[in-house]
Amino acid sequence: MPEIKQQFTEFIENLQDEICTALEEIDGKEKFREDLWERDGGGGGRTRVIEKGDVFEKGGVNISTVHGELPDPIKKHFSVEEGWFWAGGISLVIHPESPMVPTVHANFRYFELYDDEKMEHRVDGWFGGGADLTPYYLWMEDAKHFHYVLKNACDKHGNDLYSRFKKQCDDYFFNTHRGEARGIGGLFFDYLREDDNRSLADWHAFTEDTGSAFLDAYLPIVKRRADEPYTADQKYWQEIRRGRYVEFNLIHDRGTLFGLKTKGRIESIFMSLPPSVRWDYDFQPKAGSREEKLLDVLKNPRVWA
Secondary structure, three states, X not given: OOOHHXXXXXXXXXXXXXXXXXXXXXXXXXXXXXXXXXXXXXXEEXXXXXXXXOOEEEEEEEEEEEEEEOOHHHHHHHOOOOOEEEEEEEEEEEEEOOOOOOEEEEEEEEEEEEOOOOOOXXXXXXXXXXXXXXXXXXXXXXXXXXXXXXXXXXXXXOOOHHHHHHHHHHHHOEEOOOOEEOOOEEEEEEEEOOOOOOOHHHHHHHHHHHHHOHHHHHHHHHHHHOOOOOOHHHHHHHHHHHHHHHHHHHHOOHHHHHHHHOOOOHHHHHHHOOOOOOOOOOOOOOOOOHHHHHHHHXXXXXXXX
16 A cells, blocks of 8 residues: 555645646636756655736646755754654645636645654654635625535535634634735645544545545636626726735745745745735725625625535
């Protein structure tokens, strides 16, 4: 039986191919540019970025498998003087051209920790990940669809998992300095270890099932909204809200901060940032507008599924 890390590596490689192929078909104009890179210390990755398409203004779908001695900030985090690790994952952010199509983020990852340099003795291992949607104009049917697809993937592994990880998503993707969520949530989970109720293999199956659900959750929304007409003012609003997205990624996001502190590949880390953003002083939407109604939802997370 192959090791979990071998199985998971094959999964993220195949998922990256499936997602990029599907997004290229929808865009119809641009293709993903691919960069292969190596990490000083061990491992590397495959970064794919699409830009200036008919549907997608900018997007990245990255995979990596890295290993080696734990960086000093991570040793401090785990309270160890020495240690070695292996980490593999897929991370994506898609910023559509149209403000009627939501931005989406997802990542799925696996981490192993060792006490020997040969990395033969695993002392810990866990899964993490999730997916969340950031609309600029909200259709209730789109929000429900996204959440129901993720809920169905969770329910195969336990009826309590969707509500548990949906709440963690609402709590995590929240701009505390603004008092509002980044988007309408989805799933967020981390440190899924073997315990009395589930084995590491169980969490492996759960993570792969939620990752495989991504395209079913997002693509129907893109197809419904890509041809919706929009105005210059609505594009302006999208860029205002993208500013909030950037604020979260640079201030709160653990993955971004981890990458910066451990000398990660900067181009891969910052591929998540949108190409055009606005920060207007004290920008307020008109009373009763769709923009104001979106803000109300972001300040008061809803039950969607």
